[in-house]
Amino acid sequence: MIRILHSVSNLDRGGIETMLMNYYRHIDRDKVQFDFVCNKLKPGAYDKEATDMGARIFHSPGLHPLHYPQYIRFFKQLVRQHPEYRVLEVHNGALGLYALNSAKRAGIPARIYHAHGQGLNLDYKIALKWVCKKMLRFNMTHHFTCGLKAGEYYFGKAVMERGDYVLVRNAIDVDRFVFNPDVRERLRGENGLEGKHVVGHVGRFMHQKNHVFLIEVFAQIARRDEKAVLVLLGDGELQEKIRNRAGMLGISDKVKMMGNVGNANEWYQAFDLFILPSHWEGLPVVGVEAQAAGLPCLFSSSITPEIGLTENAVFLDLESGADAWAEKATALLSARQERGNMRQAIVEKGYDIRVEAKKLENLYLEIYNSTLK
The missing domain is CATH 3.40.50.2000 (Glycogen Phosphorylase B;)
Structure with a gap:
């Protein structure tokens, strides 16, 4: 050995x-x-x-x-x-x-x-x-x-x-992330998310992940969609700053900060849309996981296009601004379809x-x- x-x-x-x-x-x-x-x-x-x-x-x-x-x-x-x-x-x-x-x-x-x-x-x-x-x-x-x-x-x-x-x-253990409607129903029930349109993000609260922009985008999503809720998984040095910004924007009651959880694979089931507006990434594991769960994903075009493993991946330039991001996110939420099993697609891409x-x-x-x- x-x-x-x-x-x-x-x-x-x-x-x-x-x-x-x-x-x-x-x-x-x-x-x-x-x-x-x-x-x-x-x-x-x-x-x-x-x-x-x-x-x-x-x-x-x-x-x-x-x-x-x-x-x-x-x-x-x-x-x-x-x-x-x-x-x-x-x-x-x-x-x-x-x-x-x-x-x-x-x-x-x-x-x-x-x-x-x-x-x-x-x-x-x-x-x-x-x-x-x-x-x-x-x-x-x-x-x-x-x-x-x-x-x-x-x-x-x-x-x-x-x-x-x-x-x-x-690469990931794909089977852990494949869409499971039973897990979705349970987790949404446990967290008061029934009937909500759940926008999800997984990432450390740091400059790279661009939470400041994300919270501005969600504020505009919430104005368009009264059922919208933002769930943030992770912790980090900017967490309190984002919490305060949500308060200033009047959306604290629509933002759930869950911390550094051990069941992110289950949370992907509860999401309706995944957003990753990072300034930069290598190739984000969370992007692979979210697509394995069959989620529509809105990625910053600063992220390598290699992360586009399925047709559910959409890219948008950060320079487009929060309003354009909110418009695209709202459209993806409105157009969401029944989530299929994406296992084979992820496996075929080598993950x-x-x-x-x-x-x-x-x-x-x-x-x-x-x-x-």
Whole structure:
């Protein structure tokens, strides 16, 4: 058995971590095990499940600019204690340089950078992120990406044009998301949603996901449709700001913030429309899940068109404005039809986790064995 070390923020229910756990559940863990370096001290929702499956979880000093020397020392000590680590996979955006460079210094021969996005979140670290992004290519040995645009953003056109990358699809357990009318009826009943037109969104409350725009769009949907309700799954630093904005717009009674739930697969059944107006994405897992559930999906055109897996996917430019988005959303709600079983459509596009996990398992074994030569 080999062990793959993954660098993540923490094992919470974010898109990256959910993708990793999907793969972890379905690989042959007698052949490949996952371990995690978490760069936040906050416990994650997946911690217990991961450790129950055999994972080790380590906590780094964090990705603060002043912690870099400490981070290098941490990684060297980790590798001294665990010389079995020969493959590292990094999922931290531009700040993945911390783990890549530290692993390089510590002697880990295979250093995979996994591209998950096509933009940088604007915060006090933005200048550092730009510098780190430029240095990534000098510290990685393998290029993984969830989509073509994400790969081009982090690796450059030359890498993508010569095919020097691996497309690791954000695959899901499709059967968990296939439309189930019984689940829909139960969940809507439990949450007072009978007879409502439920607009759903799943995502962390952060700049990238564009909740500020989403709440403006929904305010206009609510003016057009008195039965409209917005359900938001997730948490994050901007949650209170969005809650306050809903109050200012007079729609607090129509907005349900459910937090970081463990049954998103059931919530998709209760939705009537899924909206994702992100400034950017790599290839969003939630977009795959929503389409697997047979939902009409309204995506920002900033998101890679690869996410259009079914005819239910509609794209709209953010520059069109909130009014145009509300008009399109209202039309999709009005035109909704009986939801069919989308399993085959998702599987045919290559997003079946059972198939993709076997491919990744073999790839890890190949990379690991190459480091022994």
